Amino acid sequence: MAVAFDEMNIPGGDLRPAYQELARWLKETPSEALEYRRQEAELLFRRIGITFAVYGESESTERLIPFDVIPRIMSGKEWTVLEKGLKQRVKALNMFLRDIYHGREILRAEIVPDDLIFQNPVFRPEMNGQQVPHDVYVHIAGIDIVRVDAEDFIVLEDNARTPSGVSYMLENREIMMRLFPDLFARHRVAPVERYPDELLAALRSVAPHSASGEPTVALLTPGVYNSAYYEHSFLADKLGVELVEGRDLVVKNNEVFMRTTEGLKRVDVIYRRVDDDFIDPLTFRPDSVLGVPGLMSAYAAGNITLANAVGTGIADDKAIYSYMPDIVKFYLGEEPILKNVPTWRCREPKDLAYVLDNLSELVVKEVHGSGGYGMLIGPAATKATIEAFREKLKREPEGFIAQPTLALSTCPTCTASGLAPRHVDLRPFVLTGSKSTTIVPGGLTRVALKEGSLVVNSSQGGGTKDTWILDE
Amino acid sequence: MLSRTAENLYWLARYVERAEYLARTIDATLRVTALPAAYIGKTNEWDSALLTAGVAESFYQTHEEANEHNVVDYLSFSADNPSSIRNCIEAARLNSRSVRTALTSEMWDTINSAWIELQEVWSKGTSTREELAKFLRFVQETSLRFDGSAYRTMLRNDAYWFSRLGLHLERADNTARILDVKYHVLLPEEEHVGGPLDFYQWSSILRSVSALTAYHWVYRETLKPWLVADLLILNGTLPRSLASCYDNLVRNLDQIGVAYGRQGPAQRHARGIRNRLEHSNMNDIFQHGVHEFIQEFIADNSRLGEIITKQYLI
Numbered sequence: 001m002a003v004a005f006d007e008m009n010i011p012g013g014d015l016r017p018a019y020q021e022l023a024r025w026l027k028e029t030p031s032e033a034l035e036y037r038r039q040e041a042e043l044l045f046r047r048i049g050i051t052f053a054v055y056g057e058s059e060s061t062e063r064l065i066p067f068d069v070i071p072r073i074m075s076g077k078e079w080t081v082l083e084k085g086l087k088q089r090v091k092a093l094n095m096f097l098r099d100i101y102h103g104r105e106i107l108r109a110e111i112v113p114d115d116l117i118f119q120n121p122v123f124r125p126e127m128n129g130q131q132v133p134h135d136v137y138v139h140i141a142g143i144d145i146v147r148v149d150a151e152d153f154i155v156l157e158d159n160a161r162t163p164s165g166v167s168y169m170l171e172n173r174e175i176m177m178r179l180f181p182d183l184f185a186r187h188r189v190a191p192v193e194r195y196p197d198e199l200l201a202a203l204r205s206v207a208p209h210s211a212s213g214e215p216t217v218a219l220l221t222p223g224v225y226n227s228a229y230y231e232h233s234f235l236a237d238k239l240g241v242e243l244v245e246g247r248d249l250v251v252k253n254n255e256v257f258m259r260t261t262e263g264l265k266r267v268d269v270i271y272r273r274v275d276d277d278f279i280d281p282l283t284f285r286p287d288s289v290l291g292v293p294g295l296m297s298a299y300a301a302g303n304i305t306l307a308n309a310v311g312t313g314i315a316d317d318k319a320i321y322s323y324m325p326d327i328v329k330f331y332l333g334e335e336p337i338l339k340n341v342p343t344w345r346c347r348e349p350k351d352l353a354y355v356l357d358n359l360s361e362l363v364v365k366e367v368h369g370s371g372g373y374g375m376l377i378g379p380a381a382t383k384a385t386i387e388a389f390r391e392k393l394k395r396e397p398e399g400f401i402a403q404p405t406l407a408l409s410t411c412p413t414c415t416a417s418g419l420a421p422r423h424v425d426l427r428p429f430v431l432t433g434s435k436s437t438t439i440v441p442g443g444l445t446r447v448a449l450k451e452g453s454l455v456v457n458s459s460q461g462g463g464t465k466d467t468w469i470l471d472e
Numbered sequence: 473m474l475s476r477t478a479e480n481l482y483w484l485a486r487y488v489e490r491a492e493y494l495a496r497t498i499d500a501t502l503r504v505t506a507l508p509a510a511y512i513g514k515t516n517e518w519d520s521a522l523l524t525a526g527v528a529e530s531f532y533q534t535h536e537e538a539n540e541h542n543v544v545d546y547l548s549f550s551a552d553n554p555s556s557i558r559n560c561i562e563a564a565r566l567n568s569r570s571v572r573t574a575l576t577s578e579m580w581d582t583i584n585s586a587w588i589e590l591q592e593v594w595s596k597g598t599s600t601r602e603e604l605a606k607f608l609r610f611v612q613e614t615s616l617r618f619d620g621s622a623y624r625t626m627l628r629n630d631a632y633w634f635s636r637l638g639l640h641l642e643r644a645d646n647t648a649r650i651l652d653v654k655y656h657v658l659l660p661e662e663e664h665v666g667g668p669l670d671f672y673q674w675s676s677i678l679r680s681v682s683a684l685t686a687y688h689w690v691y692r693e694t695l696k697p698w699l700v701a702d703l704l705i706l707n708g709t710l711p712r713s714l715a716s717c718y719d720n721l722v723r724n725l726d727q728i729g730v731a732y733g734r735q736g737p738a739q740r741h742a743r744g745i746r747n748r749l750e751h752s753n754m755n756d757i758f759q760h761g762v763h764e765f766i767q768e769f770i771a772d773n774s775r776l777g778e779i780i781t782k783q784y785l786i
Binding site: 234262 | 473476569570572581728732784785786
């Protein structure tokens with residue numbers, strides 16, 4: 001594996017410009033002070049109740065995502081490139097979805113193979129030919145970005161269903177500003193706090209035409225036991241909208257209402273954090289108690305906007321991912337600004353053969369997996385694990401893709417033995433309304449806290465950092 | 473507001489109030505049982521603590537007899553007793569999480585910090601009287617802080633009114649229960665009334681509803697059962713009296729009615745109970761029988777809870 005790109009230090013001893021002030025500050029600040037602030041931050045997180053649940057552990061388990069107090073810093077110039085690339089990517093995702101559920105030109109042009117769409121469980125035939133308000137499918141996208149050198153941004157994963165983590169972006173900043181006012185005074189950090197306002201504006205802008213002048217927005221959560229519940233309540237609060245569960249909503253005459261103390265009240269836009277499968281027991285899983293019976297028929301009647309739309313999974317599917325550069329070119333006629341990780345599609349015999357020969361050097365992922373579950377990291381795996389995986393792969397090659405093990409960039413991070421480089425990724429949040437696409441400067445930086453680890457997922461020992469975009 | 477939110481706020485307030493009441497009951501019982509036997513007679517104070525908490529029946533399904541150890545444990549820490557202090561705090565925290573957006577940060581902080589703090593008590597229990605006293609004080613202080621932060625930080629809208637409804641309904645129920653147990657169970661015969669032994673019994677009732685000092689200010693008399701009853705039932709100036717709870721319930725329901733532009737059965741039922749309290753005097757109540765009066769009240773009060781639920785919360 002190549003040497004990882006260090007975001008702070010240039011080989012040879014110099015510092016990258018964005019980190020110079022931080023390095024000075026670190027030199028002046030004793031390590032006990034850092035440790036003390038770290039503990040203070042943890043206490044704040046607990047008191048505010050910023051916790052998440054880990055599935056499989058007992059219900060009462062609430063865990064903190066470890067927070068690293070050293071910020072991750074990017075220059076304004078770097079951000080400008082990234083921002084442009086993100087907007088381009090999300091625009092293409094939306095056009096792709098619109099096309100897949102309508103004309104399917106991209107299939108006729110044979111850019112993407114048919115069976116990858118039609119045999120894909122996340123493809124929703126219910127959405128065929130259905131008009132979604134303002135043609136927006138992915139209102140909120142979380143695009144996972146990694147770096148391997150100073151030039152390129154690489155997309156690791158598109159999250160076009162119900163991406164989470166934005167509350168950490170906002171709370172991390174809040175807590176950093178409380179704990180390190182002097183450090184902020186020495187930098188000009190672009191603010192992130194307008195995210196909720198922009199989200200609300202985007203959601204309102206896509207209200208169905210039958211909505212009143214002041215559309216009513218609600219946030220649909222699976223409930224307190226969901227791992228991201230804190231984020232749901234946090235966002236509802238910041239947006240000033242009701243946080244509803246399925247049982248609070250009812251569909252009558254193809255309109256959606258919430259049960260209030262004053263009777264039924266119409267809802268126009270649902271920012272839903274419930275997966276497609278569970279959203280309407282009459283259409284999808286009949287055993288779902290999290291959804292709203294009849295929601296899909298109100299959706300079809302054009303009386304409710306769901307954000308994100310139903311069926312967006314077909315755009316962030318790992319099998320589709322490898323076609324993204326072609327998808328961008330097809331719809332926009334532009335070269336993609338953000339790169340893709342080179343990807344072997346195990347469904348193709350030639351690729352499969354290569355993957356089977358090189359398992360110990362590759363990362364193999366389940367096409368439909370998420371959260372870092374069910375994947376093989378070749379270089380870190382034992383022989384036995386690799387062999388077991390090989391069998392799985394042979395049995396169902398179409399269920400997997402493989403990628404080279406990337407040397408994710410590193411940032412300085414607090415560890416038990418002082419500051420040390422740890423691998424990071426970045427999830428910026430892209431908002432698409434009826435008229436515009438916006439991104440607050442920054443995102444959620446996740447950091448693999450274990451030395452050498454490349455897995456940044458919070459369910460597997462990852463932590464988070466505040467992400468600073470310098471306003472130059 | 474969402475019916476579910478209103479329901480959560482209502483129950484949240486009830487749970488916190490109930491936790492405080494249980495803590496006070498245990499506190500008062502500990503005080504009485506610390507007295508030499510001659511002062512308290514033969515009654516089992518721990519049995520009566522179970523009765524006032526309304527959990528005697530479930531307790532005796534798993535226990536032979538009531539003593540300090542097992543009753544304190546059952547009322548404070550038991551996970552099996554749905555209305556133990558522990559379960560009240562757990563339920564309050566869960567309700568708070570579900571309606572975080574309707575709580576002020578001060579209210580959330582009170583419940584969440586208390587919950588965090590008490591995790592240790594749940595796992596270790598309290599090994600000494602001192603630790604127990606500290607725990608009971610902590611629960612009472614949590615309730616005071618919660619009530620105070622609601623009072624000082626909540627917008628005066630339906631969220632506030634529904635939470636007040638829960639508080640006063642629960643409080644009325646608690647006050648009524650403790651009166652009933654002391655009158656009915658402890659003093660079935662009239663000859664006891666006024667004896668030296670009663671002084672401690674009555675002061676313990678007053679203590680458990682934090683009204684001992686108030687009694688002296690209002691009546692400037694030694695403790696007399698009918699005055700204690702008068703204070704707890706009819707005196708509108710005592711915040712825990714039935715009359716005061718109903719003044720508040722009627723007011724909060726009216727505010728909801730005005731805000732929503734419509735009155736309903738809850739408003740009418742609450743007003744009915746308040747009118748009855750207003751037009752009662754202790755003589756009539758004694759004639760009628762204190763026990764019967766209070767039993768009727770408890771039933772009426774819980775009926776109001778059902779009506780509120782039907783009208784607003786589902």
